[in-house]
Amino acid sequence: MQNDSLHKLTLAALFSALDYILALFQFRIPSPVGHPFVDLGFNFVALGVLFLGYKYGLLSGAIGLLVFDLLNGYANHAYLTVMEVILLTTGTYLAWILLKKNVSLPAIITLGVVSGLLKMGTGYLRYLIEALVDAGLPLPKAAVTALAAFPADFATGVSMFIIVPLFFLALNKVSHQLHWNWYQQYQ
Secondary structure, eight states, rough: OOOHHHHHHHHHHHHHHHHHHHHHHHHOOOOOSOOOOOOOOHHHHHHHHHHHHHHHHHHHHHHHHHHHHHHHTTTGHHHHHHHHHHHHHHHHHHHHHHEEEEEOOHHHHHHHHHHHHHHHHHHHHHHHHHHTTTTTOOOHHHHHHHHHHHHHHHHHHHHHHHHHHHHHHHHHHHHHHHTHHHHHHHH
16 A cells, blocks of 8 residues: 555656656747746646546646746746646546546547647636736736737647647557556556
């Protein structure tokens, strides 16, 4: 039992590190609100919830991207990143349950699309909150201003359409070769 918990925590730490490292690869997009960039770290947030289950997937994503924000000049908006991780992992995990945790190619592609669309939605919500709180804009102006940051979240979401299924298939194959029965162990 103790060995199982250590294994879960080790994998969660690995996914946290991957979230952090991939977030370092940024493609910035100019915007009047926030500091939007295409964020590849969210791909492993979605993958973490699929491979580690809800609790450890949420934990690994929140820690990895929270540490990234704290160490890279985004500390004042770290709570928004954690909000995005919570919404993304919850939505992705609910979709995974609705798909009956099916590992077929169509189901995994669906999860990539769902997680990408969720990232687009949470990203817009993030910049809407920033425009309301930081800039003090009224809701109609904040909604329009948040659209200026949306291309970064759109690009991140589209990357998830492709990267989440590809990495899921690759990690799934590797896990089977290593005789790691993640599917039954963590779900």
